[in-house]
Amino acid sequence: xxxxxxxxxxxxxxxxxxxxxxxxxxxxxxxxPDVPPRPPDVFxxxxxxxxxxxxxxxxxxxxxxxxxxxxxxxxxVKLALGAMRQSVDVEGALVTNDFNGFGAPQTFQGGYFAQPxxxxxxxxxxxxxxxxxxxxxxxxxxxxVSVFVGxxxxxxxxxxxxxxxxxxxxxxxxxxxxxxxxxxxxxVGPARPGFSFxxxxxxxxxxxxxxxxxx
Numbered sequence: 001x002x003x004x005x006x007x008x009x010x011x012x013x014x015x016x017x018x019x020x021x022x023x024x025x026x027x028x029x030x031x032x033p034d035v036p037p038r039p040p041d042v043f044x045x046x047x048x049x050x051x052x053x054x055x056x057x058x059x060x061x062x063x064x065x066x067x068x069x070x071x072x073x074x075x076x077v078k079l080a081l082g083a084m085r086q087s088v089d090v091e092g093a094l095v096t097n098d099f100n101g102f103g104a105p106q107t108f109q110g111g112y113f114a115q116p117x118x119x120x121x122x123x124x125x126x127x128x129x130x131x132x133x134x135x136x137x138x139x140x141x142x143x144x145v146s147v148f149v150g151x152x153x154x155x156x157x158x159x160x161x162x163x164x165x166x167x168x169x170x171x172x173x174x175x176x177x178x179x180x181x182x183x184x185x186x187x188v189g190p191a192r193p194g195f196s197f198x199x200x201x202x203x204x205x206x207x208x209x210x211x212x213x214x215x
Contacts, residue, residue, distance in 0.1 A: 008067045013060075018080035018130060020055040022202065026162035030112070043096045045177050047111035049162040050089040053202075055130055057082015072146070075135045084128035086160040086197065089121050090114050094175075099182035108183050110175040113166050117174065117187070118195040122165075126199065128158035138212070146212045152205065159202035167193030 004011040027048040034041050061078030092114025097105045110116055132155075138148030172178035174187040 003062075010065045012063045014063055014076070014078065015061075016059050018055065018057050018059040018078075018082065020053070020130065020156065022053045022156075022159065023051070024162050025050045026166075039102055041096070041098055041102055042105045043094075043098060045094050045111040046092065047114040048089075048091045049114070049165050050091075051160045051162040051165065052087045053156075053159050054085040055080070055082060055128055055156065056085070057128070057130065059130075061132075070140045071138070072140065073135070073137045076133070078132045080130040080132075082128065082130075083125050084156070084158045085123070085125050086158075086199075087121065087123045088160055088162070088165050088195075088197070090119050090165070090195065092119055094177045096176070099176070108176045110177055112170065112175075112177055113168065113193055115170070115175045115193055117171070117191040118167060118193045120195075122195050122197065124197055126158045128156055130154070130156045136208075144214050146214070148210055148212065150208045152208065153203065154205070155201065155203045157201055158199050160197060161200050161202070164198040164200055165195065167195065169193060 001013045003013055025048065027046065030045045032043040057080040059078055059080035061076060063076040065072065065074040092111030094108045094110060095105050097103055100106060109119065132152065134150060134152040136148045136150035138146050140146045169192045171187065171189050171192045173189060174185055176183045176185060
């Protein structure tokens with residue numbers, strides 16, 4: 001909605017819906033074969049933490065534009081309030097032939113930081129705030145053609161990042177990745193690593209350049 005109009009300054013009120021989708025994966029592998037004169041073997045692990053954040057919310061803001069001869073500048077400020085749906089998938093596996101006389105490789109659940117006590121899909125929904133600021137400066141080459149350069153900054157206050165979902169306290173009794181005895185193994189002691197959501201801030205910034213044609 002136009003609040004102020006006419007040259008050389010305009011001011012608009014904005015309203016709408018904001019959707020964001022951020023997906024990140026943190027994974028690491030190990031490969032620990034024996035070396036001669038021991039017989040060759042297979043001992044590979046993989047830990048993977050995948051986090052997805054979906055934001056849905058209502059957004060309000062303001063947009064302004066000023067013109068000075070052929071130069072112009074515009075800027076916008078937006079604020080969205082809504083729900084951040086977070087999902088974290090934890091997976092881990094060991095591939096080895098150490099437990100069957102160096103036969104065909106077998107696959108067992110659990111790496112090092114991804115073990116039976118935290119493997120699986122974990123979900124929650126939290127309230128989040130997402131502001132955004134953008135500024136453009138341009139020059140009208142002709143009445144119809146303009147060039148511009150701009151900067152945008154976006155921030156979200158409740159995001160689950162995959163690296164922060166790792167519990168670094170490990171109980172090795174449940175997992176074959178820590179060697180003998182071979183599986184199946186029974187957890188003895190605390191159920192660690194466990195899973196507990198850890199939220200953090202997220203921000204992104206960018207520079208854009210472009211050509212606008214008005215007709």
